[in-house]
Amino acid sequence: MENETIKTKLEEFVTNSTDLGETAYKLAKINAITKVTSTSASFLFTIISSVFFLFILLFASTAIAFWLGEKFDSTTTGFLLVAGFYLVLFILFMLLKGKLILPWLRNKLVQKIYE
Numbered sequence: 717m718e719n720e721t722i723k724t725k726l727e728e729f730v731t732n733s734t735d736l737g738e739t740a741y742k743l744a745k746i747n748a749i750t751k752v753t754s755t756s757a758s759f760l761f762t763i764i765s766s767v768f769f770l771f772i773l774l775f776a777s778t779a780i781a782f783w784l785g786e787k788f789d790s791t792t793t794g795f796l797l798v799a800g801f802y803l804v805l806f807i808l809f810m811l812l813k814g815k816l817i818l819p820w821l822r823n824k825l826v827q828k829i830y831e
Contacts, residue, residue: 755828777802 785794
């Protein structure tokens with residue numbers, strides 16, 4: 717009789733453990749789907765925002781180049797000055813890449829993963 721009680725309790729334990737395992741699996745699956753969806757939406761938003769920003773930058777740079785061209789009586793000079801400005805920014809970006817930019821990007825990515 718005591719053997720049957722232990723056997724019944726053991727069967728209940730196994731059944732409950734199996735149910736708990738299945739529930740934990742489903743919860744992990746839902747959490748993973750939520751994380752992937754959130755990250756994908758954030759990535760898509762970043763891409764769309766970047767495209768809009770590039771259009772703004774393109775048209776603003778063109779306008780500034782023409783404006784500088786009028787000031788210096790040479791459209792070519794205006795465009796070269798704008799290109800030179802972007803060259804200086806690019807050089808600064810490359811010099812600061814290892815010390816500031818990459819660690820900042822790494823930290824932002826880690827924050828996004830653990831949100």
